[in-house]
Amino acid sequence: MERFIDLALSAVLLAGLYATMAYGLGIIYGVLRVVNLAHGGVIMMGAYMGWVLHRKLGVDPYLSIPIVVAASYLLGVAMYRVLVRHLPRGAAGGPASLLLLFGFWLVLRNGAYLLFTGDDQSITTAWSTSSVVVLGSQLSVSRLAVLAIGSVIPVGLHLFLHRTHLGRAIRAVAQNPDSCTLVGVDVERIYGITFGIGTALAGVAGLLSATLFAFNPGSGSSELLKSFVVVVLGGMGSVPGTGLAALILAVVEVFAILVLPSYLTSAVGFVMLVLVLVIRPGGLFGHRVLG
Amino acid sequence: MRSRIRGLAPTPILAGFLLTGAALAVLPLVLELSIYTHNLMTLTFLSVAGALAWNWMGGFLGQVSFGHAATFGVGGFVAARIVLWAPVPAPLAWLVGGLVAGVFALGAHPALRLRGPYFSIATIGLGEATRLLFTYWEDFTGGSSGLSLPIETALKHRLYWWGLGLVVLVTAASWLIRRSGLGLQLLAIKADVDAAADLGVSATFYQDLMIALSGAVVGVTGGMWASYFSFIEPNDMFGFDRSIGFVLMAVIGGVGTVLGPLLGAVVFVLLRQYLLASYPQLYLGVYGLLLIFIILFEPLGLTGLLRRLWQRLSALRGKV
Amino acid sequence: MPLLATRALTKTFGGLRAVDALDLHLEEGEILGVIGPNGAGKTTLFSLIAGSIPPTAGAVLLDGVSMLGRPAFKMVRAGVVRTHQIVKPFPNLSVVENVVVGALHAGGRATGSVRDRAVEVLAFVGLEDRTHAFPGTLTLAGRKRLELARALATAPRVLMLDEVIAGLNPAEAQALATLIRRIRDERQVSVIMIEHVMPAVMSLSDRVVVLDRGRKIAEGTPAEVVNDSVVVDAYLGENHEGGTA
Ligand SMILES: Nc1ncnc2c1ncn2[C@@H]1O[C@H](COP(=O)(O)OP(=O)(O)OP(=O)(O)O)[C@@H](O)[C@H]1O
Ligand SMILES: [Mg+2]
Secondary structure, three states, X not given: OHHHHHHHHHHHHHHXXXXXXXXXXXXXXXXXXXOOOOHHHHHHHHHHHHHHHHHHHOOOOOOOHHHHHHHHHHHHHHHXXXXXXXOOOOOOHHHHHHHHHHHHHHXXXXXXXXXXXXXOEOOOOHHHHOEEEEOOEEEEHHHHHHHHHHHHHHHHHXXXXXXXXXXXXXXXHHXXXXXXXXXXXXXXXXXXXXXXXXXXXXXXXXXXXXXXXXXXXXXOHHHHHHHHHHHHHOOOOXXXXXXXXXXXXXXXXXXXXXXXXXXXXXXXXXXXXXXXXXXXXXXXXXXXXXX | OOOOOOOOOHHHHHHHHHXXXXXXXXXXXXXXXXXXXXXXXXXXXXXXXXXXXXXXXXXXXXXXXXXXXXXXXXXXXXXXXXXXXXXXXXXXXXXXHHHHHHHHHHHHHHXXXXXXXXXXXXXXXXXXXXXXXXXXXXXXXXXXXXXXXXXXXXXXXXXXXXXXXXXXXXXXXXXXXXXXHHHHHXXXXXXXXXXXXXXXXXXXXXXXXXXXXXXHHHHHHHHHHHHHHOEEOHHHHOOHHHXXXXXXXXXXXXXXXXXXXXXXXXXXXHHHHHHHHHOHHHHHHHHHHHHHHHHHHOOOXXXXXXXXXXXXXXXXXXXX | OOOEEEEEEEEEEOOEEEEEEEEEEEOOOXXXXXXXXXXXOHHHXXXXXXXXXXXXXXXXXXXOEEOOOOOHHHHHHHOEEEXXXXXXXXXXXXXXXXXXXXXXXXXXXXXXXXXXXXXXXXHHHOOHHHOOOOHXXXXXXXXXXXXXHHHHHOOOOEEEEEOOOOOOOHHHHHHHHHHHHHHHHHHOOEEEEEOOOHHHHHHHOOEEEEXXXXXXXXXXXXXXXXXXXXXXXXXXXXXXXXXXX
């Protein structure tokens, strides 16, 4: 029973991280219909940004969130302007956008190798080793912090998309770019901003993940796949659906430890991905675009 | 059916192809190739065959797979296990490895009704799940410490001709597919599955057929790879980087063409050899930039460049 | 026995009954017109008959045999083929190659080489001088002829035409109408055609079925249908001018 509570709690804590990762991928797909295959690379960059700020400049990882957000946002806008904008739209753009962004991921990886070598790194602060007792379980403060941030972000995102002018414009473009052009919305600008927001979320997810797990320049593929599972499961960009899907993935992964050798638990996500795609391509909660 | 390569009759292509094959076959006999060159060419042949077979899915059907390493690994390990288990000739082991890999590839059947990015991402998942499973299955693959085969120098030397033979076979098959009704149906499925079905094309059947054939050929190259290196390790054989290699070779050369993956694989292997020797720290980035430039400026890769060059030349000749 | 029939054919999308318990039949050698306002369920009816989508209830019978559960590609092999309201050429194949894809699935109903048949069909629809062009270079009328040619190349027994005349200028429309009649007379193909262009459908059809909200509201010869007050109310009254313009 104690073990059960332990596992359940760690699943909840993990879900916050997964949700943050997935929103980044989901919002870009929801608005631009582009799967950002460089998503894992941006997550990895976010981790390194936080690491550099902490290691070289002594900035606490939680305080560096705004810096990472700003830097990743700019990276995303640049990715859109320089790369994604020039892709053919529609069906033909599918494989091309994948390959293009995949190429960019390789460049990011290579950049990280050059700057930081291939060694495993992690962000360890005073927080990392301290813990509090919840329901009889020891919980590390950094995990709780990740959950807290991971819960604030979706709420903020939801409010942004529904309450602000810009957010409404983004949702409108997601629904129907053509009629937005007609009523004078600058669709290209919205696309750029959305790509920026998506990569900013990925960057933060990388930073948060770096406070929990080790990373290296090759990291990112399992983050990409997990984000994709969550996005598909959650119904393509629906904010509450994504949150719930993140929880489902985390629970399944964490509890797989009970029945599978630990080495294979990471395969659970991959298998789930394929099952979800094949059985419920519209997501568990129905297909919605930026609900 | 008429060739789609306009301006060139099939006969000169066929003649050129056969001449090149024959020249490569006698090359080591007439020239003193260094062992390094001989072996590099062998590896190039294996890569070319794999890239051409990947292209049957990624190019002809438009189903871009990021998981072909799964069949490469299955073919390799099955062949290796057969060689270790019974004194059968290596080519038979490769063949069986290929067949098993082809059947294994059919495991992706449910994912085949996904299209575009969905299919591609599903193949990443399938490929990685396969890698983890086989790494875990130590009794079969030796786990992360891998599997050693008896070293056979003579076989490694002969692999040059086996590899070349496979390339000739797979190139011919690609060309025949491309020129036949089969190829047209694959391209129709790629363009619009529903419209193809409304003209009588069974997308399910052809996708299953092509993924099995493609997986089988890649599986055979996996078996040859095992014989070549006498040591294989699941994290390498099933690795994501290997899956990416197939994609890169085809994209660099020109997805969906016959010549493309062939050229692309040659360039890929040589470039890799050069980069690993001289600039190992830039290896990934160069491929990344190459991908970006190709997608943005010449989606048909080297083949597209060659076609443009050919058109320029024809235009010039026309003026004179 | 009719060549093709539907029995209580029904398709619902969520709460919407796009096709509602429809009984239809098509006789050998007939041209059947299907008319109805936008959203009446005409295209959905074709998709059901062609096997592109499965029905919610009911059945499609060919020669009295139920075709239930047959996907589109098997219906083509059985001799039932449809064209698309929004034409769907394969842009990566040349005109003749587009037609070859259809010609490969004529089953035992055609003789001669695939390529010869494709070329013959292209000549029949008047696209012989565009054989090696790519569909993107054709005019709308050309693309509609290509759509027709691909379907004809499957040597169908039943040809379903979804608004092939709509959007063409009067001369092109006239030419295509002539072509449709020749398909029936010279190639012995039975035709179901959806059309908003009233003069065309009225002059070509042996019989007309009127759909509204998924249901058959009238059926008869063109003359009978035009004078049916229900039809005039539901459709012709408001749309007649729009259709002929
Ligand atoms: N895949 C679908 N999902 C949900 N609703 C659909 C779908 N296809 C068609 N419908 C709806 O079913 C109804 C019938 O559509 P259908 O296309 O068959 O009409 P139609 O008679 O062909 O109209 P038109 O003359 O405009 O071509 C419409 O209300 C349409 O919105
Ligand atoms: Mg319609």
